[in-house]
Amino acid sequence: MSTDGGQDLGVTKSKEHETGEWYAEVVQKAELASYGPDRMGGFIVTRPRGYALWERLQSELDGWFKQTGVDNAYFPLFVPESFLEREKDVVEGFNPEVAWVTHGGEEELDERLAVRPTSESIIAPYIAQWVRSHRDLPMRLNQWCSVVRWEATETTPFFRTKEFLWQEGHTAHATDAGAWAETLTRLDQYAKLYEDVLAMPALRGAKPEHDKFPGAKTTTTVETLMPDGKSVQAATSHHLGTSFGEAFDITYTDEDEDERTCHTTSWGVSWRALGALIMTHSDDQGLVVPPALAPEQVVIVPIWRGENRDAVLDYAGEIAADLREAGLRVELDDRDERNPGFKFNEWELKGVPLRLEVGPQEVEAGTATAVHRPDGESHEIDVDGVAAAVRDALDTVHETLYDAAAETLSENVREADSRAEILGTVGQHGGYVATPWCGSEACEAPIKEEIAAEIVAVPLDAPTEADGPGERVTAAHDESDTCALCDDPAETTAYFARTY
């Protein structure tokens, strides 16, 4: 197979040995994103092939939100400084680094405006206005937008950028139980997004007390494990209790005409999901994306010599038409100026899940050779019923991706009972280490200091009634255990990991 133009077009770094450089190369060479202008460190330009991934993720999740009572809305891009101050007063520890707008046109503003780092403080006063009676509850709002946090030092596209795309959901409920059920509904939808759409196993748990969203009663999290052994906080869903309700006067009158405070939640997932996706599945040939997200699910590469050209192209065209008819996203690469080897490399780099090769032999036999992107697995398929066969192959690609990631995850949850064991296990293997823990932040500190690992999750207190997708962070130890880091009794199981 020819590899003309291979080196400079293809990925040159090794995923295993130069993970960071490899990631940056995949993102750029698969044309997902470019870096922002020189003067704008921390910003990226999302190119069509990257944005298409986001659009499909958005479309799936947005559909589920709407089926479960969520309405989209749009709130202003800016938040007055006094609103953020109000949030700071009620929510200890809230002090975001933001981009400040100080001038409109030539004029200096009376009050600075923050480019929204998140929208709690501008959405809450409106929910307070709109909710009057118990009949208005639950109220569930969501917006798809970009937010800015002036934090990123180095830029890692999708993982670490000053501006990022996300959705933020904000809901109000009559009861604590209602808000908690909402929190778990969204957590389950995020886990489902990872499992069914991104082909990534998701670990569901809660953040420890000291790492909750400021003001939250419980912060729940979906964690995913990257191949380098680090954990990514892949989505979060917060049960805010009545803290925002009290601070922003979000009240309702109940059936007895008594005034009560609402229980609220917020939840979000950002384009970091795309970063985790790229990091998990891609390889030294380039991008790998699961069929549900791929801009092209199938690429057909016709292979001809001389006089076969027209017959092969006609045949390939018919297959493409059949697949499109069946609703599949198909690219027929009939470029004359490129040879098949070049095309194979290019579409592998771009992550198309399935390649169909058709040459004179296939025309003769009424078949096509299907090649799976993740593992190179290849087999003949019949052109009669080609759409069904391709769907099967795409399902297999999804499973292959999921299974590989699930295997990595299950191999990388280990137990440890002492400080030395935690340090050694995380240090040597990465991944998660489950350990009995007293609940004190002070016991996390030395681990953080020595090997930059932290507690990424603890078990969720209350299981969902019908337990959702994703594996649950579970208690690995008895209640009688003592904390692995001090002599106090263990209160829960802590999952330590290094993080992104």
Added chain:
Amino acid sequence: MSTDGGQDLGVTKSKEHETGEWYAEVVQKAELASYGPDRMGGFIVTRPRGYALWERLQSELDGWFKQTGVDNAYFPLFVPESFLEREKDVVEGFNPEVAWVTHGGEEELDERLAVRPTSESIIAPYIAQWVRSHRDLPMRLNQWCSVVRWEATETTPFFRTKEFLWQEGHTAHATDAGAWAETLTRLDQYAKLYEDVLAMPALRGAKPEHDKFPGAKTTTTVETLMPDGKSVQAATSHHLGTSFGEAFDITYTDEDEDERTCHTTSWGVSWRALGALIMTHSDDQGLVVPPALAPEQVVIVPIWRGENRDAVLDYAGEIAADLREAGLRVELDDRDERNPGFKFNEWELKGVPLRLEVGPQEVEAGTATAVHRPDGESHEIDVDGVAAAVRDALDTVHETLYDAAAETLSENVREADSRAEILGTVGQHGGYVATPWCGSEACEAPIKEEIAAEIVAVPLDAPTEADGPGERVTAAHDESDTCALCDDPAETTAYFARTY
């Protein structure tokens, strides 16, 4: 029919006599938008019922864009000041009032960042990077985003706001003809959006030389006429020639390996489309929206007394199920605590295009009474084949809305041959006045000064090959005419109107 709660819930202002106040009331009472916080004049909050209109508009237009080769992308929210300066250097007259970010966190930035007022100057350098050869052309990018212009003094939701939602398309082409065809393709799609989705006739034309987008060779426009006789620039599509290509080094190598400059376009429509929609169709009972955009296309109101309740509700439920099955958006208003009259008022206020009333008589007869929102037209429909009958009724509602607006438009294009006639006709009737014009801005000035009317369109030089939707601004006068405002020969026909 009872009208309990009518006055304070319903619209109190008259569309004819207090248009501005009426508009503000409709927007708020139909729950489309709220005003931003006190400290943020010019900003609005788009509530779920308003955002749902935008989402449907977006979904329709985005589908057409994709069918015609456009890829979505996402560029940074900020534009460095030096980039805007670069645009100012090349594009005379470009001097937008912008919101300036001067600080990131605690730190003052080396260079101020503008919150994007439009993205030409940040997108063009990337297109320059990505376009190498003629094979990369045409390149068509679009983004859906918000932009900020620090201009609005008074806030009029959707019409006049400092931040607004829009899409901006940016394309590069090998030839001038390619760019011009692109310009017209998008103009046609905008006209189609107004006609087929918003049920509004659209007038297609070009802006006069002195009112083009800075740097454009031709600015084309879709104009729509509001009931108060003012014209709204409802969407624009710019043929930018090579001015941006030259300024930003957007070049390509042609088939002979010669380097050439690209011809570019840009085009956009904003949520002002929603403003025009509300203004055009709504009435003193509240919002009216065409079926293609309506969050609920049909509301079913069951009417019962005492023992009929269950039978009527069951019957209504079956109709709702049939309609949903057929893909229609249906609300079954089965609230016990509200009487039918209250419900009628509420859903009229919210603009649901079609109401189905079902009571014991309808149950008996196997029918439902359909009432059209725009004109109160009512008729019985059979529950056998109810979905088809409802679809027909919705088509009729669309036509009713379109026809009314088209009639207003056709009655309000008048001709004038002298300054006095222009002043008198626009002054008395509003609408458009077509007049022979020499092409000089100086001749527009006195009209602008005296009655605040300006030239909103002139005929497009070259007709599209297959002329698209929308009526074309046409030449109403011979070439032998002289300008209505001076004695020079007329070069074209000018359409004067007052504007939003």
